[in-house]
Amino acid sequence: MKSLAKHREVWLVVAIAALIALVATRFPGFARLGNLATVFNDTSILMILALGQMAVILTRSIDLSMAANLAFTGMAVAMLNSAVPDLPLPLLIVSALAIGLVLGSINGLLVWKLDIPSIVVTLGTLTIYRGATFVLSGGAWVNADQMSPAFINFQRASLLGLPVLSWIAILVIAAFWLVMTRTPLGRSIYAIGVNPTASVYAGIDVGRTKFVAFCISGMVAGLSGYLWVSRYVIASVEVANGYELSIIAACVIGGISIAGGIGSVAGAVLGALFLGIIQSALPVINVSPFWQMAISGSAIILAVLLNARGEREQGRIILKKAEAA
Amino acid sequence: MHTTAPKAELKAPPPANAAPLLALSGVSKSFPGVRALHNVSLSLYPGQVTALIGENGAGKSTLVKILTGIYQPDSGEISVGGEPVHLTSAHKAFEHGITAIHQETVLFDDLSVAENIFLGHAPRTRFGTIDWKTMRANAREVLDTMHAGHIDADARLRDLGIANKHLVAVARAMSIDARIVIMDEPTAALSAKEIEELFLLIEFLKSEGKAILFISHKFDEIFRIADRYTVFRDGEMVGEGLLADATQSAIVKMMVGRAVDHIFPEREPNIGAPVLAVSDLSHPTEFDGISFELHKGEILGFYGLVGAGRSELMQAIFGITRTSRGAISLDGKALHPKSAADAIEAGIVYVPEERGRQGVVTGMPIFKNASLPSLQRTSKSGVLRLKEEFDLARRYTGRLDLRASSLSQDVGTLSGGNQQKVVIAKWLATRPKVIILDEPTKGIDIGSKAAVHGFMAELVAEGLSVIMVSSELPEILGMSDRVVVMREGHIAAIYDNKNLDAETLVQTAAGIAA
Numbered sequence: 013m014k015s016l017a018k019h020r021e022v023w024l025v026v027a028i029a030a031l032i033a034l035v036a037t038r039f040p041g042f043a044r045l046g047n048l049a050t051v052f053n054d055t056s057i058l059m060i061l062a063l064g065q066m067a068v069i070l071t072r073s074i075d076l077s078m079a080a081n082l083a084f085t086g087m088a089v090a091m092l093n094s095a096v097p098d099l100p101l102p103l104l105i106v107s108a109l110a111i112g113l114v115l116g117s118i119n120g121l122l123v124w125k126l127d128i129p130s131i132v133v134t135l136g137t138l139t140i141y142r143g144a145t146f147v148l149s150g151g152a153w154v155n156a157d158q159m160s161p162a163f164i165n166f167q168r169a170s171l172l173g174l175p176v177l178s179w180i181a182i183l184v185i186a187a188f189w190l191v192m193t194r195t196p197l198g199r200s201i202y203a204i205g206v207n208p209t210a211s212v213y214a215g216i217d218v219g220r221t222k223f224v225a226f227c228i229s230g231m232v233a234g235l236s237g238y239l240w241v242s243r244y245v246i247a248s249v250e251v252a253n254g255y256e257l258s259i260i261a262a263c264v265i266g267g268i269s270i271a272g273g274i275g276s277v278a279g280a281v282l283g284a285l286f287l288g289i290i291q292s293a294l295p296v297i298n299v300s301p302f303w304q305m306a307i308s309g310s311a312i313i314l315a316v317l318l319n320a321r322g323e324r325e326q327g328r329i330i331l332k333k334a335e336a337a
Numbered sequence: 338m339h340t341t342a343p344k345a346e347l348k349a350p351p352p353a354n355a356a357p358l359l360a361l362s363g364v365s366k367s368f369p370g371v372r373a374l375h376n377v378s379l380s381l382y383p384g385q386v387t388a389l390i391g392e393n394g395a396g397k398s399t400l401v402k403i404l405t406g407i408y409q410p411d412s413g414e415i416s417v418g419g420e421p422v423h424l425t426s427a428h429k430a431f432e433h434g435i436t437a438i439h440q441e442t443v444l445f446d447d448l449s450v451a452e453n454i455f456l457g458h459a460p461r462t463r464f465g466t467i468d469w470k471t472m473r474a475n476a477r478e479v480l481d482t483m484h485a486g487h488i489d490a491d492a493r494l495r496d497l498g499i500a501n502k503h504l505v506a507v508a509r510a511m512s513i514d515a516r517i518v519i520m521d522e523p524t525a526a527l528s529a530k531e532i533e534e535l536f537l538l539i540e541f542l543k544s545e546g547k548a549i550l551f552i553s554h555k556f557d558e559i560f561r562i563a564d565r566y567t568v569f570r571d572g573e574m575v576g577e578g579l580l581a582d583a584t585q586s587a588i589v590k591m592m593v594g595r596a597v598d599h600i601f602p603e604r605e606p607n608i609g610a611p612v613l614a615v616s617d618l619s620h621p622t623e624f625d626g627i628s629f630e631l632h633k634g635e636i637l638g639f640y641g642l643v644g645a646g647r648s649e650l651m652q653a654i655f656g657i658t659r660t661s662r663g664a665i666s667l668d669g670k671a672l673h674p675k676s677a678a679d680a681i682e683a684g685i686v687y688v689p690e691e692r693g694r695q696g697v698v699t700g701m702p703i704f705k706n707a708s709l710p711s712l713q714r715t716s717k718s719g720v721l722r723l724k725e726e727f728d729l730a731r732r733y734t735g736r737l738d739l740r741a742s743s744l745s746q747d748v749g750t751l752s753g754g755n756q757q758k759v760v761i762a763k764w765l766a767t768r769p770k771v772i773i774l775d776e777p778t779k780g781i782d783i784g785s786k787a788a789v790h791g792f793m794a795e796l797v798a799e800g801l802s803v804i805m806v807s808s809e810l811p812e813i814l815g816m817s818d819r820v821v822v823m824r825e826g827h828i829a830a831i832y833d834n835k836n837l838d839a840e841t842l843v844q845t846a847a848g849i850a851a
Contacts (some may be wrong), residue, residue, distance in 0.1 A: 194721045196712035203709060207698045212657060214709040214763070215678035217474050273700060 020267040024282040027311075028289060035293040042293060049174060050322030055288030056181035057236050057243070059281050061255075062262040063188045064232035066280040067225045069263055070205045073123060074128035075226060078233040080141035081115045083248075085237030087145050087154065090247035094158035108238040109231050112261050115141060115228010120223035130222075138256070146249045154247040161259060164242050177239060184232065189277045191228075201225055205273030229285035261308065262287050265315045286311060354693040356419065358383045358548040359404075359435070359517050364413030366399055373399040374410070379567050381517060381548035386539060389552045390582070391569035392592055392808065397552055400569070401521055404550075405437045406430035417517070434516035438506045438523055446495040451476035453494055455794045479508045483541060500531035507538055511545075515601070516544060519550045524558060525644055536562050542812040558587050568592055585637050585849050586840065593810050593839035598789075601815030602794040608818060609633030612802045613771050615654065618663030622804045623649035624826040627663070630805060631771060634797045638817030638834070639806040641846050646826040648690055649808045651773050655687035656680040667770065681710055684770035688760055688777060690806070692753065696760040699749030703741055704730035706748045707763045733762035736795075738788050754785025761789065765796075772796065773804040778812060790816060810839045822846050 036043035061078055068075040089108045115137070122133040143256030156164065167177040192198035204211045204218045210220055241247040245324065266283025287308060294304045366374040374396045381387050391397050402408040403415075406424040415422055417433045424430045443831060444453050451473050454457075460471040476490040485504045494502060503523060510518055520539075524532045538804035539562055542549055551563055557567065560580060565579040568591040576591040613631040619625070624646035631637050639647045652658040654665060657672025665672045667683055674680040680687070688697035698706055707730035708715050715725040730744050737758040741751060748759055757777065764772060774793070778786040797803055807813050813820055814837060822829045822845045830845050843849075 048831050190720070195719055196716055196721065199705065199709070199721065200703065201711055203698050203705075206700045207694070209695050210689075211709075213655075213677055213687065213695050215681045216709070217678065218674060246742070 015175060021276065021278050023318070024266065024279070024286060028282065028286055031286070031289055031293065034191055035289075035297055037321045038297040042296060050284070051165045051292050052181075053175050054292055055238050055284055056177045058258060058262055058288060059181050059284040060184045060232050060239070061259045062266065062280040062284040063184060063277065064229035065263050066266075066268050066275055066277070067188075067192070067201060068130070068222075068229045069260075069268050069270060070201050070210070070272055071222045071225045072205050073222055073225065074134065074260070075116075075119060075229045075233075076131065076134040076256050077119060077141055078137040078229060078236075078259055079116070079252040080138045080145070081112055081230055081233035082237040082240055082255070083251040083253075084115065084141045084145045084148070085111045085234040086241035086251055087149050087237075087247045089238050090154035090159060090163075090241045091149065093160055093163045094154055097160045101166055104163065105168075105235070109236070109249040112234015112237060113227055113231045113281075116226045116228070116233065117223070119230065120226030120310045123226060124219040124223040127219075130226075138227055140247065149249060150245070151249060154241070159242070159245065167239060169244055172240050176272055180235075180239070184235075185277060185281055188280075189321070192277055197221070197224060204275055207273075222298060226260075257275070258287060261312050265311050267315060267318070270316075317332065350600070352768070355382050355384075357381055357417060360416050361400075361404075362414050364403065366396075366403060366408060366410050372572055374403075374572045376413070377569065379574065380577075381550055381551075382565070383516075383546045383548050384543050384564055385564040386543060386549040386551050387565040387567060388563035389550055389567050389569065390559065390592060392810065395569040395592075396572040397569060398521070399572075400517055401437060401550075401552070404430065404435055404517075404519060406435075408705075410700045431513070434514060435519070436510040436513070436515040436517070436519060437519040438503060438510070439521050444494055444502060444506060444509075447493065448648060449491050449493060450480075450488055450497070450508075451490040452506055453505050454479060454490075454512050456509075456648070458513060467551040475512070476508070479511050480504070483511065483538065485538075498531070500527055500534055503527075503535060504538065507542070515547070517548045517550070519552075521552045522554070522643075523551075524553060524555065554847070556849055560585070570622060584846075589840050589843045589849075593843060601811075604792050604794045604798070606634065606818050607798070608635045609800070612668060612806075613654075614666045616664050618653060618665065619649070619661050620646075620649060620653060620658065620826075621661050623658070624653075624823075627828055629722075629821055629828065629831065631800055631802050634800055635818045636793060636797055636803045636805055636816050638813040638820040639804060639823060640808070640810070640813045640820055640842050641713070641823035641829075643808065645823040645846065647823050648775055650823075651687055651775055651804065651806060654680070655685060655773065657687075657797070681767055681769075684768075685773065686710070686764040686767055686769040686771070687773045688757075688764055688775060690775040690779065692756055692760060692779075697748045697756050699747065701745060701748060702745045703734065703739075703748050703751075703759055705757050707733060707744075707766060711763075711766045729766050730762070733766045734759060736765075737762055737792055752781075752785075754781035754788075757781055757785065757789065769801070771802045771804065775806045776808065777805060778807075778809070810842060813842065814839060824848055 032043050041047060065075055066080060085108050088111050092107065093104060117139055119130070119134055121132045122128055167175060167180070169176045171179055176313050192201070200211070200216045200221045203214070203216060204221050208218050240252060262284040263275070263280055264270065265285070265286050266275065266279035266281070268279055290304055292306055294307070341620060359381040361377065361379045364374055364377050377400070379398065379400070389397055389400070399408060403410050404424065406429050409425065413426060415628045422433050424433065445456065448456070454476050455472050460468040460475065462468045464565060475488050480486055480488050480490065483504065485508065488497065488504060494505065494658055497505065503816055507518070523535060527535060539549060551559070553559055563580055565578065566580050566588060568575050568588060570592060595704050610633055611630040612633050616628045618627040627650055627665050629637070653660045656676050665674070667685065672683050674683065674685070698709065704726050708726040711729060712721065715721060715729055726743060734744070739758045739762070740755050751759065777789050793805070805816060814834065817834045820832045820834055820837065820842065822832070822842060824846055832841070833840055
């Protein structure tokens with residue numbers, strides 16, 4: 013199974029390379045290192061969000077409220093920034109993380125304590141968080157001229173040749189890699205996704221672990237809220253509307269199984285990059301928006317098909333054992 | 338269909354020389370490492386109930402799966418009504434008129450009674466749509482015939498009790514004109530009154546000339562309803578005949594008398610002070626007033642029929658099932674485990690019965706499975722140390738003689754016996770005081786069984802205490818220092834394992850006066 017998962021990520025790398033090569037035949041500049049760095053930077057927010065979603069999906073849950081959480085947190089920090097321009101940026105970033113964490117923990121508590129399916133909980137909170145964004149802002153926008161220069165320019169600053177936004181994404185990827193592969197929490201997240209019953213017997217609190225996963229996804233959604241509004245220099249109720257689907261698509265393309273327990277940090281990052289490349293490369297070579305969508309959609313179905321194959325084979329192994337028992 | 342009163346006196350006496358409706362001969366079936374059935378025969382006669390009797394693992398479920406077309410036998414012949422048949426699929430078995438009514442009947446909760454009865458063969462209108470009117474009328478007719486007119490054909494199945502669901506399952510069998518009805522532990526979840534109704538129904542099926550295979554652990558039911566018996570032991574048919582000529586003790590002897598298939602380890606029991614004390618532990622529905630003590634260095638066997646409450650009791654001691662009353666103490670200190678983590682922390686671990694569902698995490702490598710309950714110990718400042726995990730896995734799986742190419746191998750690719758070794762290793766790694774093993778050798782090959790037994794002997798020699806829940810008599814008699822027999826959620830007796838014989842245990846577990 014592990015070799016299969018590896019195989020899936022290798023397949024993604026090949027697909028991404030092929031996509032870049034294809035675009036490069038029409039537009040050689042695309043494959044230049046500088047341009048690829050730009051694509052990476054453009055995809056940073058999606059990668060961060062996909063990693064948070066991955067933590068939730070691995071536990072057999074889903075977080076549909078990430079984009080709404082992003083919009084609310086983005087609006088909150090933008091309003092805070094415009095109201096108190098002297099507030100230091102680190103404090104704003106910490107409050108973005110904290111607001112996102114609170115919204116994520118509401119999802120987590122509902123899933124844990126009331127045992128409501130996560131798809132229902134987050135479908136509800138998606139609407140509530142959007143509505144709350146409207147109530148908070150009264151429907152008004154926060155524009156560039158209301159934001160402090162530090163707020164806007166931080167992620168654009170260059171550090172060792174890369175924008176700070178890219179470095180933040182790299183930092184988040186590293187943190188997720190550490191948590192998912194090297195901590196008891198990450199191990200528990202995988203274990204409850206693969207076999208919740210056996211995990212209970214092993215002394216893992218399944219509900220609490222799911223709660224923590226939702227807190228993680230909330231926190232990265234909050235962080236992305238700040239990154240998003242400072243990148244596009246606007247905070248409105250409509251920010252990232254419908255973006256939850258892109259986040260989930262990135263995870264699915266990256267080989268993260270909707271059934272839980274299967275998926276990796278590399279997969280989520282590659283899935284997001286694949287989507288990012290399609291969105292940035294195809295317009296360059298004059299592919300119509302319809303074909304962009306069709307290609308993204310086909311990639312999703314292809315990925316699910318490959319995953320389903322893998323899982324079905326695994327099922328057959330289990331059956332053989334069940335027969336012998 | 339005409340109405341027949343389901344009265345016992347209407348039934349014709351079983352004709353001694355009638356031809357069997359269904360006959361199996363020389364049927365064998367093996368799974369990797371396990372011989373489930375060896376050269377068995379079975380005959381079912383029209384209008385008669387044949388009881389299939391045997392311990393767990395005797396091969397009863399494998400036989401049912403062969404008869405219903407789910408498994409294919411490796412060799413042997415099956416004939417229905419004198420004609421040889423090949424039951425290559427569930428559908429084929431169905432076409433030959435074989436139907437099974439399971440403990441958990443396979444019906445559709447959200448469909449109506451009529452739909453359940455006629456699913457797959459519903460009457461059609463001219464236009465090919467379902468003829469609801471005829472279907473309802475036919476359903477009512479079938480139910481009336483069975484004296485089950487109290488069931489509303491339009492009711493949703495979800496709203497019926499288990500006994501009525503059984504009636505619907507039988508009605509379905511009647512509607513497809515099934516000739517052979519297999520009842521696999523049909524009374525397990527029924528109340529006494531519902532069991533009476535089921536027996537009336539069985540009398541009715543007999544009067545309709547159906548051949549019935551009745552599988553039950555309960556001797557009173559078998560002697561009450563069945564005409565014939567067939568006894569299986571370790572996958573072989575060891576006796577059959579008319580129940581009128583048999584006694585309970587003769588059948589128990591057939592069930593348990595066996596050649597020793599493997600030698601249990603010789604032990605010099607060195608039993609110390611009590612470690613675990615359970616007093617008056619009770620659960621609202623599963624067990625009541627359970628008191629016993631487990632001593633240092635002791636193997637305490639728990640024997641009983643399936644559904645006697647043994648696993649539920651162990652899960653309560655392990656903190657997974659809540660209790661309503663009673664106390665647990667470990668080394669003299671009161672213990673109130675609220676979760677498995679609490680119990681593990683205190684030093685009690687539980688190796689669950691269902692290895693696939695509750696034990697291993699397939700898809701994860703062996704070393705990750707082995708370290709799962711010990712993650713706090715194998716990590717430092719919150720970061721897992723892979724070397725520690727490997728060392729821990731190597732140390733404990735090595736003691737159990739695990740056969741695997743490497744510790745990074747997916748646990749799902751191991752054989753059942755080796756999976757069980759990983760599960761036991763995982764629990765030992767938590768360094769427990771008390772280890773509870775629930776059916777530790779169920780469905781694993783002889784070699785792995787011997788390894789697990791040898792290892793249990795080592796553990797108690799080192800001063801651990803073991804509770805072993807087992808339905809396998811040789812294992813209970815071969816390994817235990819004392820044996821607790823449970824029946825219907827109570828402790829029926831506690832025996833010292835000195836000159837204890839299998840018959841005593843079976844009779845105590847089944848509630849038969851010796």
